[in-house]
Amino acid sequence: xxxxxxxxxxxARSGLLELQHGSVRTPVFMTIGTYGAVRGLCKNDLExxxxxxxxxxxxxxxxxxxxxxxxxxxxxxxxxSWDKPILTDSGGYQVFSLxxxxxxxxxxxxxxxxxxxxxxxxxxxxxxxxxxxxxxDIMMIFDECAKYPLSWELTRTSMELSLxxxxxxxxxxxxxxxxFGIVQGGMYDDLREISLNELLNLNFDGYALGGLSVGExxxxxxxxxTNFAPKLPFDKPRYLMGVGKPQDIIRAVNxxxxxxxxxxxxxxxxxxxxxxxxxxxxxxxxxxxxxxEPIDSxxxxxxxxxxxxxxxxxxxxCNDALAARLMSIHNVYFYQDLMSRIRASIENDSLDALSKxxxxxxxxxx
Amino acid sequence: xxxxxxxxxxxARSGLLELQHGSVRTPVFMTIGTYGAVRGLCKNDLExxxxxxxxxxxxxxxxxxxxxxxxxxxxxxxxxSWDKPILTDSGGYQVFSLxxxxxxxxxxxxxxxxxxxxxxxxxxxxxxxxxxxxxxDIMMIFDECAKYPLSWELTRTSMELSLxxxxxxxxxxxxxxxxFGIVQGGMYDDLREISLNELLNLNFDGYALGGLSVGExxxxxxxxxTNFAPKLPFDKPRYLMGVGKPQDIIRAVNxxxxxxxxxxxxxxxxxxxxxxxxxxxxxxxxxxxxxxEPIDSxxxxxxxxxxxxxxxxxxxxCNDALAARLMSIHNVYFYQDLMSRIRASIENDSLDALSKxxxxxxxxxx
Numbered sequence: 107x108x109x110x111x112x113x114x115x116x117x118a119r120s121g122l123l124e125l126q127h128g129s130v131r132t133p134v135f136m137t138i139g140t141y142g143a144v145r146g147l148c149k150n151d152l153e154x155x156x157x158x159x160x161x162x163x164x165x166x167x168x169x170x171x172x173x174x175x176x177x178x179x180x181x182x183x184x185x186x187s188w189d190k191p192i193l194t195d196s197g198g199y200q201v202f203s204l205x206x207x208x209x210x211x212x213x214x215x216x217x218x219x220x221x222x223x224x225x226x227x228x229x230x231x232x233x234x235x236x237x238x239x240x241x242x243d244i245m246m247i248f249d250e251c252a253k254y255p256l257s258w259e260l261t262r263t264s265m266e267l268s269l270x271x272x273x274x275x276x277x278x279x280x281x282x283x284x285x286f287g288i289v290q291g292g293m294y295d296d297l298r299e300i301s302l303n304e305l306l307n308l309n310f311d312g313y314a315l316g317g318l319s320v321g322e323x324x325x326x327x328x329x330x331x332t333n334f335a336p337k338l339p340f341d342k343p344r345y346l347m348g349v350g351k352p353q354d355i356i357r358a359v360n361x362x363x364x365x366x367x368x369x370x371x372x373x374x375x376x377x378x379x380x381x382x383x384x385x386x387x388x389x390x391x392x393x394x395x396x397x398x399e400p401i402d403s404x405x406x407x408x409x410x411x412x413x414x415x416x417x418x419x420x421x422x423x424c425n426d427a428l429a430a431r432l433m434s435i436h437n438v439y440f441y442q443d444l445m446s447r448i449r450a451s452i453e454n455d456s457l458d459a460l461s462k463x464x465x466x467x468x469x470x471x472x
Numbered sequence: 473x474x475x476x477x478x479x480x481x482x483x484a485r486s487g488l489l490e491l492q493h494g495s496v497r498t499p500v501f502m503t504i505g506t507y508g509a510v511r512g513l514c515k516n517d518l519e520x521x522x523x524x525x526x527x528x529x530x531x532x533x534x535x536x537x538x539x540x541x542x543x544x545x546x547x548x549x550x551x552x553s554w555d556k557p558i559l560t561d562s563g564g565y566q567v568f569s570l571x572x573x574x575x576x577x578x579x580x581x582x583x584x585x586x587x588x589x590x591x592x593x594x595x596x597x598x599x600x601x602x603x604x605x606x607x608x609d610i611m612m613i614f615d616e617c618a619k620y621p622l623s624w625e626l627t628r629t630s631m632e633l634s635l636x637x638x639x640x641x642x643x644x645x646x647x648x649x650x651x652f653g654i655v656q657g658g659m660y661d662d663l664r665e666i667s668l669n670e671l672l673n674l675n676f677d678g679y680a681l682g683g684l685s686v687g688e689x690x691x692x693x694x695x696x697x698t699n700f701a702p703k704l705p706f707d708k709p710r711y712l713m714g715v716g717k718p719q720d721i722i723r724a725v726n727x728x729x730x731x732x733x734x735x736x737x738x739x740x741x742x743x744x745x746x747x748x749x750x751x752x753x754x755x756x757x758x759x760x761x762x763x764x765e766p767i768d769s770x771x772x773x774x775x776x777x778x779x780x781x782x783x784x785x786x787x788x789x790c791n792d793a794l795a796a797r798l799m800s801i802h803n804v805y806f807y808q809d810l811m812s813r814i815r816a817s818i819e820n821d822s823l824d825a826l827s828k829x830x831x832x833x834x835x836x837x838x
Binding site (some may be wrong): 141142143145146147148149150166170171174177178180185186187395396398408412413414416417420421424426427428430431432 | 507508509511512513514515516532536537540543544546551552553761762764774778779780782783786787790792793794796797798
């Protein structure tokens with residue numbers, strides 16, 4: 107992995123991240139394909155939406171897909187027919203958010219699979235092993251994501267467990283795949299400082315801010331990002347996990363973040379919320395019933411080039427999977443286009459103006 | 473509408489059907505897009521599958537879409553972004569199969585909408601009006617589809633009502649759109665003879681065999697098709713409604729049928745049943761879990777070119793809409809390719825050999 111910063115604009119940076127499966131321009135938004143696919147979208151859809159990188163979840167792929175890939179000597183990329191970079195999340199977040207009956211020890215977590223009820227043990231070593239088997243371009247350490255709200259004492263215990271697991275993750279990486287550390291510490295600056303400093307000693311290939319977008323007020327998250335993004339190593343990629351709305355992204359870019367992922371474009375798209383430069387459109391609104399205009403007449407995405415708001419609303423009402431797909435395509439394109447405009451604005455010193463536009467469009471109309 | 477028979481092979485014919493939105497080679501299989509979309513598939517998917525014609529249901533489009541099209545002076549084709557021919561079914565079949573509380577009179581049918589419970593009155597005149605508003609390339613008369621089994625007396629009453637409605641349908645066509653008659657009469661040859669002869673007097677643009685694939689034994693349906701397909705006017709398109717499996721199609725082609733529609737490729741595809749030249753594959757079978765080969769290594773469809781059986785099975789297990797879509801694409805392509813091979817075999821006098829292959833592949837392994 108190589109990371110090169112091309113241009114700075116205050117704390118914001120545009121750069122190039124070279125990975126095993128290709129180069130990615132930063133700031134980058136990774137589209138989420140939990141199970142190895144962005145729901146309903148094929149590789150061509152994603153390429154047409156200018157997606158440069160996908161995020162997949164080791165948690166959802168560890169029982170079958172990772173073994174298939176390993177046994178048959180192929181990477182996840184080949185399995186899912188996607189030849190561009192993939193970042194894999196380690197599964198820590200999913201273990202704590204999706205599983206019942208989790209039993210935590212220093213060694214790892216025992217939980218019931220929400221798919222089939224099987225008892226599964228997941229450790230830092232196993233999470234890394236799965237990610238290596240998948241041939242991930244960027245692997246994430248296995249950590250515990252503290253709930254919100256949580257007391258200082260419990261957050262400290264959780265953060266220290268995550269640090270222990272960070273060491274185990276690092277030591278168990280028998281591959282040359284890049285591995286990112288994840289700063290935890292909940293909503294407490296002093297705990298995040300400790301987490302960050304210990305992770306810096308472990309010398310990861312990149313650093314993420316984790317444990318955010320877990321229900322805390324926006325202002326609290328923004329304060330933490332504003333404070334901690336600039337403290338992450340300057341010459342390594344900085345990744346804000348699970349964020350977010352367009353205004354959250356552009357604010358974080360201004361603090362120096364390079365990488366993002368979020369379910370919003372796809373999940374909200376499937377539910378009829380569509381992003382435009384003038385804010386969001388809810389396709390389920392009755393006023394679009396007879397509206398033969400596209401979602402955004404200036405948008406060159408496949409959906410806007412071929413389908414009207416009226417048709418999308420009709421398909422959505424009929425529960426046709428094509429509605430979810432076409433609306434996801436529009437939103438994924440919007441997010442990729444947003445990142446492209448953000449990168450351009452850093453390079454031509456107009457980030458302030460773009461930030462103002464984005465924040466106005468989305469915060470006034472949200 | 474123009475219909476030209478290019479080549480005959482016993483009763484089978486290959487031909488060209490020229491319609492307002494383009495030419496279609498016959499025998500043709502129309503992919504079903506009930507609500508104006510083939511579930512989950514966009515126009516590009518359909519074109520890549522070599523689909524030449526779609527069937528849409530007036531019943532499902534009459535309350536909103538037909539009015540939008542009429543009010544804004546566009547055709548259904550523009551609304552759904554599909555510029556090739558569309559045949560619209562009149563809604564008769566749906567009224568009787570999907571609706572509760574139907575009240576039938578000589579004038580038409582009153583029923584509760586299964587979508588919203590509204591009381592709807594549908595008459596031959598209204599069914600034609602809706603189809604004209606949609607700008608259909610081929611319209612179907614409004615008729616009653618007799619249930620199976622049904623006594624001779626009740627079937628006669630139903631058939632006579634359908635004949636009455638056929639006259640009303642014909643008389644209410646204020647457009648130049650071609651309108652097809654539908655031969656009814658259930659499983660009774662004498663009633664079908666009466667139906668056919670009366671419809672011939674009305675001089676429709678094409679003729680369909682209706683009231684089949686309603687639960688009767690295959691042999692009974694085959695006998696009726698074998699007997700009645702050749703009696704439909706030679707120089708007009710002959711359409712067998714709601715059929716069927718590959719072996720049913722090729723048998724009907726041998727009897728002289730030119731047009732088909734059926735939910736099998738899409739519905740079965742969504743449920744993991746995939747067609748190949750060697751019979752069907754059920755992707756949910758555990759034996760495909762590690763199978764990195766495509767559904768059919770000789771198939772050039774998008775799905776087979778890019779995804780393995782293992783990946784399709786994984787996506788299907790995860791309930792990702794992409795699974796349903798990719799499997800529909802394969803089956804739609806298979807059906808279009810089947811029709812293409814049927815047409816070629818008529819033209820080069822090898823229909824007997826192809827018929828034998830198809831019947832063996834599907835009847836032995838069903």
